[in-house]
Amino acid sequence: DLDGLKYEPLLEVPQQRELGEKGHSVILSLRIMTNKKYKKHVMKSETEHADGAAGEKQAKVEQEEFEEFVTMDAGSGIVHTAPGHGQTDNFVGRHYGLPQVCPVDEHGHLTEKAGRFAGLSTSDANPAIVDFLKEEGKVMHSDYFTHRAAVCWRCKTPLIFRLSPQWYMKVDSLKEAILAANEKINWMPSFGRTRFQNWIADREDWCLSQQRYWGIPIPIWVCGKCGAKKVVGSRKELVENSLKPLEEGSLTDLHRHSVDSIELKCGACGGTMRRVKDIFTVWFDSGVTPWASLGYPFKNKELFEKMFPVALICESQDQIRGWFDALMLCSMAAFGKPSYQAVALMGWVLDEKGEKMSKSLGNVINAREGVEELGADASRLYYCNEIAPWEVQNFSKKNAGELLRNLSIFYNVLSFYRMYAPPDFKPVDLTPAVLAIEDKWLLSRLDTVSREVTEHFEKFEFHMVGRKLLDFAVNDFSRWYVKRVRDRVSPSAPEQDKRVCLSVMRQALETTARLFAPVTPFLSEYAFQQLRLSKDEKSIHYCTYPCGNSSDSELEKIMSAAMQVTELAASARQEAGIKLRWTIREIIVTGSETHAQCINQLNTLLCSACNSLSIKFLEKPPAGNQYVSASRDDFKVYLLKTLDEELKNTALFRELTRAIQESRKKNGFNVGESILLSVHADESTYEFLKSKATELKSAVGAATLSIVPQIEELSGQFEAQAQLEEKKAIAKYNKS
Ligand SMILES: [Zn+2]
Ligand SMILES: [Zn+2]
Incomplete structure (x- = not known):
């Protein structure tokens, strides 16, 4: 509807002049670039023009980099842009060579540039401007819109953007070196490298200044006469250049209240230099931490040079645009190399359903509460098992409790060992010749797990550490090895082999506890103290970490x-x-x-x-x-x-033994209490049972056993039965 409509622009701008007659018409629609690509585009088109490249290439660049601000399905089709008030508009304005008008001062009042509206606050000026345009007959339509706007983070006062002079770090000149250095940084996980690379590639110059009182004053002095600038690098330099005599010792606190009044003598013209009023953004403080925290270069020179760049920094992934960026820019500018060698990224913790924890939702799990309810070890184990450290963590108390139950299976192995090994048990030398095949296997698995777990720790894959350790402790050690060796440690087993088996178990328990030590420090220490020999370290946390050396794949x-x-x-x-x-x-x-x-x-x-x-x-x-x-x-x-006859007999015997044991337990008999037992079985089983009488007596703790041919001959208050197909046995017994 608006196509071809004539209008009169509020401001004369160069672009409109260039457009001539068309400049006063609505043109549907001008191509506008997406904001961040501005520089890239300018650089590309400049070089292409210089090369005399074909217009085709240029058109392609435009297609990639530009988007249409004016759409046919919404709005008036007219784009309002204020290059002096906001980043996107500024980019658009710069692209089309529009003037960057900013008729608002730092108090939010219109300046002389606003003519008759000068002195009004922006909110008062809005209706006044509309009224003026109405008087002039230049208003087509006036209306209110609801839209998102910036507010002060603290007091929620609406904010307006305006152009103001600031100090910047020139990032372009560092980019290439940063991108090269980034390749060598060990990002854990590795997607951090790509994200940081993308961030740096598109990074704007870094605004370093803020207009506040509290903060680190920017140490730049400017000559009021010739405009020369001086960056002051030390207290000494300040004292040497001060107009009035100063004592270095009196400069203990270099904040605005003390340095703002210090005037320097201009080295170029002899005029008076005054400090700029700005302070550094706090991100700059965070960027210079590696040396500022040590007072370098004024002290700790050796210490700093020994430790720089640091081995590891650890923060959440949102710091790619924050701390990691600030550290990198500052150290590349100051030393030409990054201040860190490796970065470990942490994910955020959310609630079980993936909601942010907040007081108003009532889903906050306080770390202390979690630790008190689940135990510190279970909480740690949870974070070394449930999910990769860099993923968003949906914290689940239920899963954490589950893990603790799994871990208790490992502690059952410890109890099992302590039940069979005497308190003063001395482990034997585990030479290959004495080991059973399952012993060799367990020790080999232990080696493999040690090696894998160490590798996962090195790569920041804590979740794999917990998973592999639990899998080993539960499935390999408890559910397989211990089940296989029950007979080898029973009271009637050969003494020499029993000692070998217990020694293997002890070594595996001790090594597993050491492997678990960083994950479950308290429980591991407990296990270690149960197993500790006089020659051992006092605490598990003094021991070396098992790294694994030889395994039999x-x-x-x-x-x-x-x-x-x-x-x-x-x-x-x-x-x-x-x-x-x-x-x-x-x-x-x-x-x-x-x-x-x-x-x-x-x-x-x-x-x-x-x-x-x-x-x-x-x-x-x-x-x-x-x-x-x-x-x-x-x-x-x-x-x-x-099942043939013999197998059936054996099976029935097992069933009967078990039935009597269960009946004893149900009727409150203690393990040591003996019974007077009588058993009757069908004809096909009778003889077999008789041959197993001694075994049955010892298995169920019977002082006497009579196997009777007639069911009527059974005697006893308590009863147990077993049946397998056509075979049947009944037992009755009393307290002895
Ligand atoms: Zn405020
Ligand atoms: Zn000067």
Whole structure:
């Protein structure tokens, strides 16, 4: 509707003059660049013009860099722009060569440039200007709009942007060196490097000055006569150049109240120099921390030179535009190199649902509360497990508690060890000759985990540290190794091998505790004190961290296969309804070369883990339908599901033992209390049970046992039963 409409501009601007007659028309629409690309565009087009490059290339640049401010679907089609009031408008203005008019002073009042409106505050001037235009008959339409506007962060007073002279650091001249240095900085995680690179590539010059009272005064003095500038670099320099005599010792506090009144003598013309009124932005303070904190170059010269650049800085990722940037700019300007070698980025902590924690939402979990409720170790473990340090953390108390329960499985291993090892237990030398294959495997796993965990720590991957340690402690150590060696540490086991097994367990417990020490310092110390020998360090936190040196990857590979075979055999049992405590006659495995080696080398261990009399590896599946099977990607397990007479008898015996033990427990018998037991079984089982009488007596703590042919002969107040298909046994017993 507005296309071709004539209007009279409020201000004469050069661009409009160049446009001539068209300058007074609405043109739909001029291409405007997206703000940050301004410089890039100017640089590109200048070089291309110099090269005499074709207009095609130029057009392409414009297409990439520019966007249309005027759209056909909203607004009046007229763009209001004020290059003297706001960054985007300033870029637009500079691009089209518009004057940067700023008729507002620092108190928010219009200046002489505003003619008849001079002296009015901007808010009072707005209606006055509209009224004036109405009087002149130049108003097409006047209205109010609601839109977002900047306010003071503290008192919420609306703000207006205006042009003002400031001090800048010229970043362009440092960019190339910073981008090169950034390549060598170890960003953890590595996406930090790209983000920092993008930030620096587009970075504007850095505004260093602020108009405040509190802060570090910018040490620049300007001559009132010739305009010469002097940057003062020390107290000594200030004293030497002062107009009035000064004592260096009296300059203890270099803030505005003391330095603003100091006048210097101009070296060029002899005139009087006064300090500029500005102070540094606090970000500049943060940027010079590495040397300002040590008083360098006035003191601690050696210390600073030894420590600079620092090994690691750690902050949240929003500091890419903040502290990391300030540190980099200051040290590149001062020393030509970055002040840090590695950066660790932290993610923010939110609540369980990913909401920001806030008092008004009532979802704040105070760190102290969390520690008191969950324990310091569980809280630490949580942050070394749940999520990568650089990801946003949705804190969940539930998950933290879950982890603690997992960790307690490891402490059950410690209790298990202490139950079987005498208090003065002296570990034996663990030479390869004395070790069982599961011992070798556990120590190898420990080595591998130590190496991996150390690497994860180095790479700031704390979440992998916690996960790998817990996985080792729970799945490898407790659920696999300890289960495999129960018989080796039982009271009736051979003494020499028992000592070897307990020594392996002790070493693994101690090393695992050391690996956990940075993650769960209190619990690890507790474990260490339980295991500590007189020659050991006083505290776990004095010990070296295990880094791992030699592991047997072949053994780990076949043991991992054995664990999988065991797991699969268990699920096949479940499908066929064969309990794990019932021994079966045969398991057949088909699969890869690794599985063949596993069955071959770990046969005894596997038979006991799967509770089978034999395990074989076959190239082809077994014939017949007497097998129940389960399969995974590259292997299959077949269980002979039919139980023959002997197996059934053994299974029934296990069931009966268990039933009596449970009944004892239910009826409040202590472990040491003995019973008077009588048992009756069906005809097919009777003889077998008789042959197992001694074993049964010791398993259930019976002082006497009578196996009776008739059910009526049973005697006792308490009863237990076991049944397996057609086989059945009943027991009655009394306190002895
Ligand atoms: Zn305010
Ligand atoms: Zn001068």
